[in-house]
Amino acid sequence: xxxxxxxxxxxxxxxxxxxxTADAVLNFAGTGLSVMEVSHRGKEFVxxxxxxxxxxxxxxxxxxNYEVLFLGGGASTQFCMVPYNLMKKKAAYLNTGxxxxxxxxxxxxxxxxxxxxxxxxxxxxxxxxxxxxPADADYFHITTNNTIYGTEIKEDLDVNVPLVxxxxxxIFSRPIDVSKYAVIYGGAQKNLAPAGVTFVIVKxxxxxQTGRAIPTMLDYRTHADxxxxxxxxxxxxxxxxxxxxxxxxxxxxxxxxxxxxxxKAAVLYDEIDRNKLFKGTARKEDRSLMNIxxxxxxxxxxxxxxxxxxxxxxxxxxxxxxxxxGGFRASTYNALPLESVKALVETMQEFEKxx
Amino acid sequence: xxxxxxxxxxxxxxxxxxxxTADAVLNFAGTGLSVMEVSHRGKEFVxxxxxxxxxxxxxxxxxxNYEVLFLGGGASTQFCMVPYNLMKKKAAYLNTGxxxxxxxxxxxxxxxxxxxxxxxxxxxxxxxxxxxxPADADYFHITTNNTIYGTEIKEDLDVNVPLVxxxxxxIFSRPIDVSKYAVIYGGAQKNLAPAGVTFVIVKxxxxxQTGRAIPTMLDYRTHADxxxxxxxxxxxxxxxxxxxxxxxxxxxxxxxxxxxxxxKAAVLYDEIDRNKLFKGTARKEDRSLMNIxxxxxxxxxxxxxxxxxxxxxxxxxxxxxxxxxGGFRASTYNALPLESVKALVETMQEFEKxx
Numbered sequence: 001x002x003x004x005x006x007x008x009x010x011x012x013x014x015x016x017x018x019x020x021t022a023d024a025v026l027n028f029a030g031t032g033l034s035v036m037e038v039s040h041r042g043k044e045f046v047x048x049x050x051x052x053x054x055x056x057x058x059x060x061x062x063x064x065n066y067e068v069l070f071l072g073g074g075a076s077t078q079f080c081m082v083p084y085n086l087m088k089k090k091a092a093y094l095n096t097g098x099x100x101x102x103x104x105x106x107x108x109x110x111x112x113x114x115x116x117x118x119x120x121x122x123x124x125x126x127x128x129x130x131x132x133x134p135a136d137a138d139y140f141h142i143t144t145n146n147t148i149y150g151t152e153i154k155e156d157l158d159v160n161v162p163l164v165x166x167x168x169x170x171i172f173s174r175p176i177d178v179s180k181y182a183v184i185y186g187g188a189q190k191n192l193a194p195a196g197v198t199f200v201i202v203k204x205x206x207x208x209q210t211g212r213a214i215p216t217m218l219d220y221r222t223h224a225d226x227x228x229x230x231x232x233x234x235x236x237x238x239x240x241x242x243x244x245x246x247x248x249x250x251x252x253x254x255x256x257x258x259x260x261x262x263x264k265a266a267v268l269y270d271e272i273d274r275n276k277l278f279k280g281t282a283r284k285e286d287r288s289l290m291n292i293x294x295x296x297x298x299x300x301x302x303x304x305x306x307x308x309x310x311x312x313x314x315x316x317x318x319x320x321x322x323x324x325x326g327g328f329r330a331s332t333y334n335a336l337p338l339e340s341v342k343a344l345v346e347t348m349q350e351f352e353k354x355x
Numbered sequence: 356x357x358x359x360x361x362x363x364x365x366x367x368x369x370x371x372x373x374x375x376t377a378d379a380v381l382n383f384a385g386t387g388l389s390v391m392e393v394s395h396r397g398k399e400f401v402x403x404x405x406x407x408x409x410x411x412x413x414x415x416x417x418x419x420n421y422e423v424l425f426l427g428g429g430a431s432t433q434f435c436m437v438p439y440n441l442m443k444k445k446a447a448y449l450n451t452g453x454x455x456x457x458x459x460x461x462x463x464x465x466x467x468x469x470x471x472x473x474x475x476x477x478x479x480x481x482x483x484x485x486x487x488x489p490a491d492a493d494y495f496h497i498t499t500n501n502t503i504y505g506t507e508i509k510e511d512l513d514v515n516v517p518l519v520x521x522x523x524x525x526i527f528s529r530p531i532d533v534s535k536y537a538v539i540y541g542g543a544q545k546n547l548a549p550a551g552v553t554f555v556i557v558k559x560x561x562x563x564q565t566g567r568a569i570p571t572m573l574d575y576r577t578h579a580d581x582x583x584x585x586x587x588x589x590x591x592x593x594x595x596x597x598x599x600x601x602x603x604x605x606x607x608x609x610x611x612x613x614x615x616x617x618x619k620a621a622v623l624y625d626e627i628d629r630n631k632l633f634k635g636t637a638r639k640e641d642r643s644l645m646n647i648x649x650x651x652x653x654x655x656x657x658x659x660x661x662x663x664x665x666x667x668x669x670x671x672x673x674x675x676x677x678x679x680x681g682g683f684r685a686s687t688y689n690a691l692p693l694e695s696v697k698a699l700v701e702t703m704q705e706f707e708k709x710x
Contacts, residue, residue, distance in 0.1 A: 003387045007394045010590055018380060018389045025377040032358045034373045036549035036595060039362045039673060072427030072551060073572060076586040080570035102571075109570050189587055194391035196427065196551040196589030215435035215464050216457075217428060231431040232544055234551030235365055236591060240391060318394060 004340035007318035008147050008291060009169060010189040012335045016250075017193075017243040024239055035239050040232050045239075049229060052242040059245060059254055062178045062201060067224040069200040070188075070238050075168045078185040078198060079103040082141065082164055083110035085220050086182070088210050092116050092137040092161065096153075097124045097146035098324065103166060104141070110212075116140070123325065124149040126283040137161045138210075139182060145170035147190075148322040150293030150329065151286040156180045162206055170290050171199065172248060172334060174258040182206045188237065190290070191334045192244050197237035248334070257334050264332045264341045265289040271345045275352050277303065281325055295327030300355065307351055314347050359695035362673035363502050363646060364524060365544040367690045371605075372548075372598040379594055390594050395587050400594075404584060407597040414600060414609055417533045417556060422579040424555040425593050430523045430542040433553060434458040437496065437519055437538060438465035440575050443565050447471050447492040447516065451508075452479045452501035453679065458521060459496070465567075471495070478680065479504040481638040492516045493565075494537060500525035502545075503677040505648030505684065506641040511535045517561060525645050526554070527603060527689060529613040537561045538575075543592065545645070546689045547599050552592035603689070612689050619687045619696045620644040626700040630707050632658065636680055650682030655710065662706055669702050 005012040021035075028035035029044040038045055049070070056068045071077070079102055083091060089111050093104035095118035107113045114137060117128035124146060133140050139162040145152040147169045156177045157163060167176075168186035178184065182203050189195040202220050216222050222230050251257060269287060272280045272294045281293040296304050304327065311319055311328075321327040330344055360367040376390075383390035384399040393400055404425070411423045426432070434457055438446060444466050448459035450473035462468045469492060472483035479501060488495050494517040500507045502524045511532045512518060522531075523541035533539065537558050544550040557575050571577050577585050606612060624642060627635045627649045636648040651659050659682065666674055666683075676682040685699055 005388055005392060007392065007397075010392055010395060010587065013389065013392045018391065021391065022377050022380040022389075025373060025380055033360055033672070034368065034377075036373065036376065037360060037362065037365055037368045040365060040550065042362075042673075072429060072553075072589070073432065074427060074586045077428065077572045080572060084570075106570050106572075109568055187587060189590075194389075194591050195395065195587045196592055198427075213464055215439075215461050217432045217435060217461075231429045232365065232542060232550045234427070234589065234592070235544075236549050237551055237589070317388070318397075 001315045002343070003315050003317055004343050005317050005336070006330045006340070006344070008322070008329060008331045009187070010195045011331055011333050013194070013240070014244055014247040014335045016247040017240055020243045021236070021240045025236070035236055038235070040229065040235050045235060048239050048242055049227070049233065052238055052245060053228065055242065055245040055249065056199070059172065059248055060176060060178055060201070065205060066178060066201055066203050069202065069220070069223045069228045070233055070241070071198045071200060071223060071228070072196065072234055074198055075099070075166055075185060075187040076102065078166070078200065079106040080109065081218050081220065082139070082183060082185070083107040084212065084214055084218050085207060086162070086164070086210065087111045087138050090114060090134065090137050092133045092140040094128065094131070094140070094142045095120060096127055096143050096151060097149050099148070099166065100143040100146065103143065107141070124151065125281055127151050127153055127286040133159055133161055135160055139164045142166070145288055145290050147291050148324060150282045150288045150291045152288035152290065154289070172254055172257065173261050173290055175254045188241055193237045193241035195237070196234045197241060260338070261289045261332065261334065264336065264338050265292060267338070267341050267345060268292050268330060268332065271348055275348050277352050277355060278348065281327065290331060290333055292330045292332060293321060293325055293327065295321070295325070303355065310351050311344070311347050314343070316344055316347060319344070356670045357698070358670050358672055359698050360672050360691070361685045361695070361699070363677070363684060363686045364542070365550045366686055366688050368549070368595070369599055369602040369690045371602040372595055375598045376591070376595045380591070390591055393590070395584065395590055400590060403594050403597055404582070404588065407593055407600060408583065410597065410600040410604065411554070414527065414603055415531060415533055415556070420560060421533060421556055421558050424557065424575070424578045424583045425588055425596070426553045426555060426578060426583070427551065427589055429553055430454070430521055430540060431457065433521070433540040433555065434461040435464065436573050436575065437494070437540070438462040439567070439569055439573050440562060441517070441519070441537065441565065442466045442493050445469060445489065445492050447488045447495040449483065449486070449495070449497045450475060451482055451498055451506060452504050454503070454521065455498040455501065458498065462496070479506065480636055482506050482508055482641040488514055488516055490515055494519045497521070500643055500645050502646050503679060505637045505643045505646045507643035507645065509644070525643075527609055527612065528616050528645055530609045543596055548592045548596035550592070551589045552596060615693070616644045616687065616689065619691065619693050620647060622693070622696050622700060623647050623685060623687065626703055630703050632707050632710065633703065636682065645686060645688055647685045647687060648676060648680055648682065650676070650680075658710065665706050666699070666702050669698070671699055671702060674699070
């Protein structure tokens with residue numbers, strides 16, 4: 001039976017990435033050695049790192065005064081690296097979910113934190129608007145896509161202070177204007193690579209202004225100065241990331257990817273809105289194109305477990321919603337084919353007929 | 356031609372690890388999905404993480420009051436996590452090489468650092484002995500194996516303060532008495548796994564004593580409390596680590612591995628000492644069993660490049676010495692077969708006959 005991988009992350013990767021990585025685990029770049037057992041200073045891996053950074057910049061049209069870094073430690077480590085590197089006295093945060101709140105909490109170790117707005121009271125089912133950012137904030141932090149709640153900031157905000165964004169779960173899903181951001185970061189395990197590598201896009205001239213002594217590995221300058229090779233990078237995850245970047249380019253780039261993502265999301269949201277058994281959990285205008293959350297309509301609440309089993313039997317994987325929202329979540333990352341979304345929709349329709 | 360992988364790190368891994376990882380990249384644990392695209396909260400990966408921690412503890416005979424963590428960021432990140440978590444006012448360091456010095460430098464961000472001894476004046480070609488550790492030091496930090504210089508502390512030291520060891524390049528090469536250490540850490544990319552995962556063995560009751568506020572991801576307690584699953588771990592590197600741990604057990608465990616390592620090192624050091632063209636760089640009593648450094652004897656200095664080419668033509672990979680020592684370095688990690696050492700020795704003998 002065909003499996004449809006709707007995991008929220010780590011999550012589906014292109015077959016191109018999987019196949020090329022499997023090949024490289026056995027024989028990397030014709031070396032006769034595994035990509036897992038070659039020096040990161042050897043010319044073959046240096047070429048991988050260089051190409052991955054170049055393609056990352058090309059696909060996102062990143063200006064020259066930014067560096068692309070591939071680090072370890074996950075986005076959670078960036079939650080403290082951002083204030084370590086950027087916060088003098090005060091930082092502003094938009095609280096749009098559990099991960100946004102975790103990021104915000106870490107800033108508290110370094111200075112004053114202003115929560116400009118929060119949707120926590122509505123279980124984070126929307127993106128707050130119309131807030132004011134203190135003009136003296138050193139930066140404003142947002143989480144563009146909220147994986148758990150299925151909400152997304154789908155445009156590049158215009159704000160009055162340096163903008164920092166956690167794009168763990170929507171990087172490469174739509175074109176972005178990088179010049180509007182000071183830092184963009186994320187775990188790679190959604191749209192890019194297997195878990196184990198974290199991307200950071202950092203505007204160089206914003207660094208070194210806090211007067212704070214920063215331990216070497218936590219200082220963005222360390223990595224920016226060494227082309228992300230200060231210490232041994234996560235070699236295999238970076239290799240896999242390069243494969244996904246090549247695939248993205250071959251697919252027509254980010255604008256083409258956005259079109260496909262919009263199409264996939266429309267097919268699924270339309271069914272959620274049409275099907276009498278289900279309803280979406282996020283406000284329509286803030287619906288995520290990456291994580292589509294839905295629950296049973298009240299009058300069918302008792303069918304939740306039955307639908308999960310019904311869908312699982314039909315090859316749907318990872319559609320159980322996060323416990324803080326309940327119901328279901330279909331993650332429709334770049335690598336998920338429209339075919340999988342259609343299979344889920346058919347499953348929902350079959351289930352509706354049954355009831 | 357058979358390749359002999361003498362890279363210093365990332366470095367040779369067992370064929371068992373490579374084959375099983377390649378298989379899992381295509382189909383992990385019968386899921387029909389790649390190990391790169393499954394949830395780390397799924398039962399299949401949770402089982403991998405649990406087994407990896409259990410086997411790690413079993414092979415090193417780790418007491419119950421220690422946790423084994425698999426983190427990101429490399430040993431270099433541990434250089435600051437150690438003082439962040441353990442240093443109240445003062446820490447003692449043994450300066451045995453470039454990496455030891457880097458670890459020592461990071462401690463300076465957190466308090467007073469006492470360098471108890473250094474072999475820097477002799478280009479780190481020996482391990483200092485007979486030093487005194489201040490009784491009021493919060494811990495004493497050592498680097499057990501110095502990859503660049505080919506020296507090694509081959510026994511568990513008895514010291515008067517908590518002992519912290521970077522064992523990046525000799526973990527699992529010999530049995531150790533973990534109870535003598537407060538923390539043991541290392542990058543996994545020598546004897547364990549591909550780059551991208553860092554192991555930390557930490558004695559739980561030493562934590563939480565500094566009074567310092569520690570950002571969440573830098574606090575060992577965060578990871579110890581969550582079985583190393585606070586955030587998404589580096590899934591594939593942990594999977595690969597488990598394969599190596601299984602292989603180690605199947606090989607007879609660490610004591611059997613030590614015997615093989617001693618045999619391999621003896622074969623190569625004997626040839627270095629016998630062959631008129633070469634000489635070892637480390638003091639004999641401190642010679643590493645993992646990284647064997649040698650240079651041309653003075654009267655044959657001009658043959659260095661010729662020997663490198665001669666050996667490369669015969670399938671020797673990664674034997675160029677680090678620029679700060681020069682000459683040659685053959686890394687003889689656990690996964691390197693005796694056959695490869697013998698091939699190198701034959702190459703040295705052939706080259707001697709030629710001259």
